[in-house]
Amino acid sequence: MADPISYNREEKGAQPPNLFPPYVSSIKRAPQQRLLLVPQTLSEVTGPVYGHSKVLPDDSDLTRQHQGAPLGERIIVSGRVLDENGRPVPHTLVEIWQANAAGRYIHHGDQHPAPLDPNFTGAGRMLTDAEGGYKFVTVKPGAYPWRNHPNAWRPAHIHFSLFGPSFLTRLVTQMYFPGDPLIPHDPIYNAVPDKKAAARMISRFNFDTTMPEWALGFQFDIVLRGRNATPMEQ
Amino acid sequence: MSFGQTPSQTVGPFFHFALPYNGDEVLVTDRTLGERITIEGTVLDGESEPIPDALIEIWQANAAGRYDHPDDQQDKPLDPAFHGFGRCPTDKSGRFHFHTIRPGPVPGPGNTLQAPHINVTVFARGVLKQLVTRIYFEDEEKNADDPILGLVVEPERRATLIAKKKSGDKNVYVMDIHLQGTGETVFFDV
Numbered sequence: 399m400a401d402p403i404s405y406n407r408e409e410k411g412a413q414p415p416n417l418f419p420p421y422v423s424s425i426k427r428a429p430q431q432r433l434l435l436v437p438q439t440l441s442e443v444t445g446p447v448y449g450h451s452k453v454l455p456d457d458s459d460l461t462r463q464h465q466g467a468p469l470g471e472r473i474i475v476s477g478r479v480l481d482e483n484g485r486p487v488p489h490t491l492v493e494i495w496q497a498n499a500a501g502r503y504i505h506h507g508d509q510h511p512a513p514l515d516p517n518f519t520g521a522g523r524m525l526t527d528a529e530g531g532y533k534f535v536t537v538k539p540g541a542y543p544w545r546n547h548p549n550a551w552r553p554a555h556i557h558f559s560l561f562g563p564s565f566l567t568r569l570v571t572q573m574y575f576p577g578d579p580l581i582p583h584d585p586i587y588n589a590v591p592d593k594k595a596a597a598r599m600i601s602r603f604n605f606d607t608t609m610p611e612w613a614l615g616f617q618f619d620i621v622l623r624g625r626n627a628t629p630m631e632q
Numbered sequence: 633m634s635f636g637q638t639p640s641q642t643v644g645p646f647f648h649f650a651l652p653y654n655g656d657e658v659l660v661t662d663r664t665l666g667e668r669i670t671i672e673g674t675v676l677d678g679e680s681e682p683i684p685d686a687l688i689e690i691w692q693a694n695a696a697g698r699y700d701h702p703d704d705q706q707d708k709p710l711d712p713a714f715h716g717f718g719r720c721p722t723d724k725s726g727r728f729h730f731h732t733i734r735p736g737p738v739p740g741p742g743n744t745l746q747a748p749h750i751n752v753t754v755f756a757r758g759v760l761k762q763l764v765t766r767i768y769f770e771d772e773e774k775n776a777d778d779p780i781l782g783l784v785v786e787p788e789r790r791a792t793l794i795a796k797k798k799s800g801d802k803n804v805y806v807m808d809i810h811l812q813g814t815g816e817t818v819f820f821d822v
Contacts, residue, residue: 409636426811436820571638620638
């Protein structure tokens with residue numbers, strides 16, 4: 399069997415290092431040995447085609463998962479999932495999770511004394527369409543404090559998890575909101591060395607996806623690793 | 633137009649209500665072909681403290697050595713009762729487990745053959761970008777010729793990629809994952 403067509407490696411500066419001391423949790427959890435550069439084999443260029451049977455239509459509307467409507471500013475988060483060559487990534491699973499409008503996660507480990515909302519769980523999932531498009535309806539998450547350093551606050555964010563077509567395209571990231579004054583102070587955001595690359599994580603307010611008298615639209619396009627144009631000699 | 637990669641960010645501590653679904657750690661049904669195995673292990677930090685908020689994902693070939701993926705065009709059978717993906721959050725003691733089958737060998741670079749292995753991704757609070765490693769099996773002769781294991785020169789480092797058979801427990805393999813320090817697992821730049 400011929401060697402598989404490989405994927406581009408990590409874009410320099412666009413991905414955070416394992417160790418970023420201002421993010422204190424990375425200090426004891428970052429490997430100290432250099433990562434071992436390995437060839438991309440069939441094991442890496444394949445990957446899970448996951449979740450198709452488990453995704454329900456209502457899973458993408460986080461405001462309709464309970465009897466009542468959740469409190470907070472209703473928003474529409476939409477965008478496209480593309481690869482580095484600009485090609486859409488169709489039919490791939492997108493999972494999101496977030497705090498409620500008060501900045502509290504439903505998670506048992508979240509002890510922030512902000513109210514839970516009985517009408518909001520904060521988890522959603524859907525598959526991208528044939529053009530790589532996705533759309534979630536939710537509420538804008540609140541900022542919340544954490545104990546990384548004195549008076550530390552996470553900027554409002556939505557967690558995203560994506561698979562793409564291979565083991566190599568797997569991505570877990572966070573989407574931020576434009577104009578958030580906490581972003582420049584956030585060590586997780588700042589762990590991305592290239593500031594232009596980091597800014598790709600900030601969504602864009604979009605009048606075109608804003609629904610009149612209903613919800614503000616934020617656009618967040620996601621770019622996964624793409625395939626090399628030509629097969630690479632190994 | 634810019635098509636630069638979207639940066640990775642940590643999965644954080646609060647993913648449990650969204651990502652893991654019950655049964656995601658069980659890859660097999662009654663009809664799955666192949667030898668049943670259990671993989672279990674603990675995820676540990678640089679002070680050998682267990683990590684209770686990690687998420688482990690695995691990806692593997694079926695018993696015949698074929699991946700359930702369109703880019704695997706080998707002339708080997710697919711198993712409709714096996715898809716090869718599993719996901720398990722660590723518990724309070726940092727432990728995870730998977731019920732799966734022993735994968736068959738798959739091709740490597742050039743004309744090499746890779747020893748049976750399971751591909752592993754580690755997410756956790758404090759981990760800004762997923763860590764990638766593999767699980768090989770200690771009772772596998774093909775390990776000696778595996779092109780990826782062969783890249784790890786030091787025997788003690790190589791051993792971090794090889795699951796040990798649990799004594800007295802047939803078909804249970806133990807694979808601890810040390811993110812840092814003593815016994816640090818070999819992680820890959822893929």
